[in-house]
Amino acid sequence: MGRMIKFLLPFALFVVAVGFLAKGLFLDPHEVPSPLVGKPAPKFQAPILSDTGKVFNSEDMKGQVWLLNVWSSWCGACREEHPILMAMAKTGQIATYGLDYKDTDKEAQAVLDANGNPYKAIATDVDGKIGIDYGVYGVPETYVIDKAGIIRYKQIGPITEENLLTKIVPLLKELQR
Amino acid sequence: MIPEIGQFSLILAFCFAIVQGTLPLVGVWKNKSALSNLAVPAARVQFVFIVLAFICLDYSFYANDFSVLYVASNSNSHLPLAYRLAALWGGHEGSMLLWVSILSVWTMAVTIFAKSLPDSFRVRLIAVMGMVSIGFLAFILFTSNPFERLIPAALDGRDLNPLLQDPGMVFHPPVLYMGYVGFSVAFAFAIAALMDGRLDITWARWTRPWTTVAWVFLTLGIAFGSKWAYYELGWGGWWFWDAVENASFMPWLVGTALIHSLAVTEKRNAFKVWTVLLSICAFSLSLLGTFLVRSGVLTSVHAFATDPRRGIFILLYLVVVIGGALLLFAWRAPKVGLGEKFDVVSRESMLLTNNVVLVAAAGSVLLGTLYPLLMDALGAGKISVGPPYFDAVFVAIMAPGLFLMGLGPLAKWKKASLPEIGMRLRVAALISVVSAMLIPLIMGKLTLMTAVGVFMGIWVISTSLILLRNRIKSRQLAMPNKLENIKGIPLAFYGMLLAHLGIGVFILGVTLVKGYESEQDLRMEKNDVAKAGNLTFKFEGTQEIVGPNYMSTEGTFAVTSNGNLIAVLKPEKRFYPVQGSVMTEADISPGVFKDLYVSLGEPLENGAWSVRIYIKPFVQWIWAGCILMALGGGLALTDRRYRILNKRAVNEVQALHEAFEAWVE
Amino acid sequence: MKKLLIIFLLISSSAFAGEAKPLGDDPVIEARLKTLSQDLRCLVCQNTTLADSSAPLAEDLRQEIRKLMREGKSDQEVVDYLVARYGDFVRYRPPVNNETALLWFGPFLLLIIGGFVLYRALKKQAGSDDIKAEDL
Numbered sequence: 001m002g003r004m005i006k007f008l009l010p011f012a013l014f015v016v017a018v019g020f021l022a023k024g025l026f027l028d029p030h031e032v033p034s035p036l037v038g039k040p041a042p043k044f045q046a047p048i049l050s051d052t053g054k055v056f057n058s059e060d061m062k063g064q065v066w067l068l069n070v071w072s073s074w075c076g077a078c079r080e081e082h083p084i085l086m087a088m089a090k091t092g093q094i095a096t097y098g099l100d101y102k103d104t105d106k107e108a109q110a111v112l113d114a115n116g117n118p119y120k121a122i123a124t125d126v127d128g129k130i131g132i133d134y135g136v137y138g139v140p141e142t143y144v145i146d147k148a149g150i151i152r153y154k155q156i157g158p159i160t161e162e163n164l165l166t167k168i169v170p171l172l173k174e175l176q177r
Numbered sequence: 178m179i180p181e182i183g184q185f186s187l188i189l190a191f192c193f194a195i196v197q198g199t200l201p202l203v204g205v206w207k208n209k210s211a212l213s214n215l216a217v218p219a220a221r222v223q224f225v226f227i228v229l230a231f232i233c234l235d236y237s238f239y240a241n242d243f244s245v246l247y248v249a250s251n252s253n254s255h256l257p258l259a260y261r262l263a264a265l266w267g268g269h270e271g272s273m274l275l276w277v278s279i280l281s282v283w284t285m286a287v288t289i290f291a292k293s294l295p296d297s298f299r300v301r302l303i304a305v306m307g308m309v310s311i312g313f314l315a316f317i318l319f320t321s322n323p324f325e326r327l328i329p330a331a332l333d334g335r336d337l338n339p340l341l342q343d344p345g346m347v348f349h350p351p352v353l354y355m356g357y358v359g360f361s362v363a364f365a366f367a368i369a370a371l372m373d374g375r376l377d378i379t380w381a382r383w384t385r386p387w388t389t390v391a392w393v394f395l396t397l398g399i400a401f402g403s404k405w406a407y408y409e410l411g412w413g414g415w416w417f418w419d420a421v422e423n424a425s426f427m428p429w430l431v432g433t434a435l436i437h438s439l440a441v442t443e444k445r446n447a448f449k450v451w452t453v454l455l456s457i458c459a460f461s462l463s464l465l466g467t468f469l470v471r472s473g474v475l476t477s478v479h480a481f482a483t484d485p486r487r488g489i490f491i492l493l494y495l496v497v498v499i500g501g502a503l504l505l506f507a508w509r510a511p512k513v514g515l516g517e518k519f520d521v522v523s524r525e526s527m528l529l530t531n532n533v534v535l536v537a538a539a540g541s542v543l544l545g546t547l548y549p550l551l552m553d554a555l556g557a558g559k560i561s562v563g564p565p566y567f568d569a570v571f572v573a574i575m576a577p578g579l580f581l582m583g584l585g586p587l588a589k590w591k592k593a594s595l596p597e598i599g600m601r602l603r604v605a606a607l608i609s610v611v612s613a614m615l616i617p618l619i620m621g622k623l624t625l626m627t628a629v630g631v632f633m634g635i636w637v638i639s640t641s642l643i644l645l646r647n648r649i650k651s652r653q654l655a656m657p658n659k660l661e662n663i664k665g666i667p668l669a670f671y672g673m674l675l676a677h678l679g680i681g682v683f684i685l686g687v688t689l690v691k692g693y694e695s696e697q698d699l700r701m702e703k704n705d706v707a708k709a710g711n712l713t714f715k716f717e718g719t720q721e722i723v724g725p726n727y728m729s730t731e732g733t734f735a736v737t738s739n740g741n742l743i744a745v746l747k748p749e750k751r752f753y754p755v756q757g758s759v760m761t762e763a764d765i766s767p768g769v770f771k772d773l774y775v776s777l778g779e780p781l782e783n784g785a786w787s788v789r790i791y792i793k794p795f796v797q798w799i800w801a802g803c804i805l806m807a808l809g810g811g812l813a814l815t816d817r818r819y820r821i822l823n824k825r826a827v828n829e830v831q832a833l834h835e836a837f838e839a840w841v842e
Numbered sequence: 843m844k845k846l847l848i849i850f851l852l853i854s855s856s857a858f859a860g861e862a863k864p865l866g867d868d869p870v871i872e873a874r875l876k877t878l879s880q881d882l883r884c885l886v887c888q889n890t891t892l893a894d895s896s897a898p899l900a901e902d903l904r905q906e907i908r909k910l911m912r913e914g915k916s917d918q919e920v921v922d923y924l925v926a927r928y929g930d931f932v933r934y935r936p937p938v939n940n941e942t943a944l945l946w947f948g949p950f951l952l953l954i955i956g957g958f959v960l961y962r963a964l965k966k967q968a969g970s971d972d973i974k975a976e977d978l
Contacts, residue, residue: 003511004507004511007506007507007510007511008507010454010457010458010503010506010507011500011503011504011506011507014461014499014500014503015500017547018492018495018496018500020547020550020551020554021468021472021474021492021495021550022492023554024472024474024475024550024553024554025472025473025474025485025488025489025492026485027474027550027553027554029473029474029475029476029549029550029553030476031559032559033558033559
């Protein structure tokens with residue numbers, strides 16, 4: 001009987017392989033998880049949208065829990081996400097700050113004027129350098145940053161009702177304590 | 178109307194595939210000839226209906242029928258005819274139809290050319306191929322139907338991806354699939370043998386030519402793909418270890434191992450279990466490749482549009498076919514006898530060592546391809562595995578195998594002597610070491626990698642030539658006439674020689690182009706001049722030209738050497754309006770010793786352009802080597818010894834076997 | 843008049859046969875960039891190197907690499923910089939660590955084990971007379 005076992009080896013290896021392939025069907029090979037989760041949010045200072053002279057300093061955010069939402073006027077998925085951001089702002093309990101990525105002030109302002117402004121403030125990243133520091137590779141992306149300035153979660157792609165309620169809101173509750 | 182006929186044909190083909198794949202097996206099992214006699218007619222009728230479906234789809238492309246969704250997605254009325262017809266396999270659904278059509282071509286070939294096999298074996302063979310067909314036709318009918326209608330019809334199509342609008346598109350997929358799908362025959366041979374319980378020399382002798390033909394096609398198919406990428410993509414690359422490339426390369430490696438293993442099994446009736454396992458693995462890797470490319474599990478530039486439903490379907494199909502085959506193997510293989518003996522040092526053992534190397538090499542490609550998925554599935558993070566890994570590991574594993582290639586053919590069957598082989602190869606070793614020093618120095622610089630690569634290439638070539646010389650010498654006594662001597666050596670020997678020489682040529686090409694290629698990124702205005710080595714490239718300006726479905730800016734470069742004009746290169750930057758894409762069409766002046774390769778980058782100010790100029794030494798040797806390999810395989814096929822036993826001998830074997838069965842009862 | 847003609851000819855002849863200029867200001871950095879970016883992945887493409895991609899993010903990252911190299915950073919420091927932001931995914935050469943040990947050493951292990959198994963099987967079948975596959 002022991003001798004027969006070794007003939008089952010190819011089959012056994014195949015079963016293991018199939019297991020991984022099956023799991024793979026539910027994964028997204030394009031998604032790039034952020035190595036910054038659990039690390040301090042990169043410091044930056046950037047001009048505030050449409051407010052010449054004023055500068056946004058990420059260091060000022062220490063002490064509060066906040067979201068950094070990377071968006072731009074040329075991004076279609078950002079429009080889909082926009083209503084949810086407006087709803088989040090309406091609750092008054094979530095502080096969302098925008099990072100306008102590789103955009104012009106004029107076009108960004110136009111989008112906000114047309115659809116509403118869910119952000120407490122918007123920093124502009126015209127050349128995308130801040131984006132690189134944050135490991136941004138597409139828009140929209142959102143970072144949840146805690147009181148100590150540590151990135152706790154990165155939402156790749158638009159915030160949806162599902163990931164808002166299952167991931168972001170519970171995390172915010174925990175961080176607020 | 179025509180698409181509906183095509184659709185209906187596929188359904189009928191599916192029905193006949195079910196008949197072909199099930200009833201004949203029952204017939205052989207229960208000894209009901211009425212059922213087993215269904216195999217051949219069912220297979221042939223299935224072939225007719227699949228071909229009909231193929232013709233209907235291609236007719237829809239020809240006639241620009243944009244009420245068929247697949248045609249509208251992959252074609253356009255301005256697309257030149259050849260590409261319109263080739264666009265049939267430009268997308269997922271159509272390429273599946275190509276897959277299944279080629280499978281039916283192979284099955285048809287089996288019904289015609291395998292007449293000298295014993296009936297029960299042949300019936301099982303055809304039935305197994307029918308089972309494979311059932312799965313693919315079901316996949317097409319239920320998840321990937323190319324005949325789906327688009328209502329209302331589009332006014333014009335979305336055009337074929339401009340990257341595919343090239344002669345390469347006409348040849349590469351069909352030839353590749355002939356190889357890829359062709360391993361299903363070796364697979365069916367293995368399964369039929371396991372079902373039969375009959376595994377002997379004749380089985381190996383039957384399997385060998387079918388496997389070799391598939392291998393030849395696969396070799397050519399991969400070579401076409403590589404060459405096409407080289408001139409199409411604009412940056413002179415010819416292999417990227419992309420998941421889809423690997424999906425075709427793994428069956429090739431295992432198929433090569435299989436051809437060598439069949440040689441041992443045929444000679445000594447030995448290691449049959451291993452050969453059967455390899456037969457199963459080669460086609461399993463083809464199926465795995467089909468899964469990887471269409472399921473969305475891996476990222477690839479070649480990947481088709483994905484849908485998780487399709488992924489699940491193919492995976493279930495893999496479980497049934499491969500899992501079933503491996504279970505059958507586990508059940509029936511243990512009792513197989515071991516055949517004749519041979520020494521630990523012998524040609525047989527060297528051939529089997531070649532197998533270990535090739536399987537480990539295939540393993541490295543598989544591991545590298547699947548590792549990102551593995552790590553992601555285990556939550557261990559996301560990594561990328563690309564050329565730096567494959568180049569290092571694959572080459573390191575193949576190196577001992579390449580060295581062995583010099584020894585194996587010189588080793589005697591059954592019992593060989595290493596010292597004796599070493600003696601005969603002294604000259605080859607010397608030539609190889611000297612070349613490994615000299616050639617890199619002549620090319621410009623000596624590095625470890627180029628020295629090792631040149632050594633390996635020259636080693637393979639020189640040992641092959643020594644083998645030929647020894648063969649001729651050993652026959653001199655019996656055949657003093659040199660010409661008769663040479664003509665009398667079996668074609669299979671020349672086939673092997675040619676194929677091995679092809680490998681040597683290939684290695685030299687890869688080593689020299691990687692070691693000595695040069696690339697310049699330049700800004701050139703009209704009349705500017707660039708120097709590369711002792712060549713001068715003069716940019717003579719651009720002109721606008723219009724093609725059948727594109728607009729193009731064509732640059733002209735005059736290449737001179739010491740004032741003599743040696744080439745005029747005209748690279749283009751094309752704009753295809755339907756898809757709105759811009760294509761870089763490089764222009765190449767190919768040569769035996771180097772290729773001159775120019776591509777246009779971006780237009781800059783003042784009518785200047787960013788230009789890439791490449792010198793690629795010996796790059797054509799890469800594909801010349803592949804063609805030699807394929808020719809070698811083809812030549813070996815023409816050898817009488819490897820074709821099916823003549824009918825008389827088969828009948829004798831059959832009669833004996835039947836007498837034995839009767840006696841046992 | 844003749845003088846003017848000669849001067850004119852001298853100026854215009856240099857306009858006829860200009861030397862092509864390399865793209866990018868510093869050829870040493872360009873060469874380093876090329877070699878390095880061939881082993882890095884374009885994050886937004888299907889499967890393309892950072893060297894070959896025409897995507898905007900790829901262009902941005904190449905510029906960033908040039909900047910880092912001008913600041914004097916070594917190749918390893920540039921790679922570390924990118925890995926800190928994008929993870930190991932950005933490298934086409936996978937790291938060698940506990941998790942990737944199987945990847946880097948597995949094939950060699952397979953080769954050695956396969957060779958050993960073959961050797962044992964060869965010895966056994968060379969020595970005996972009537973054995974079956976299961977006895978190997």
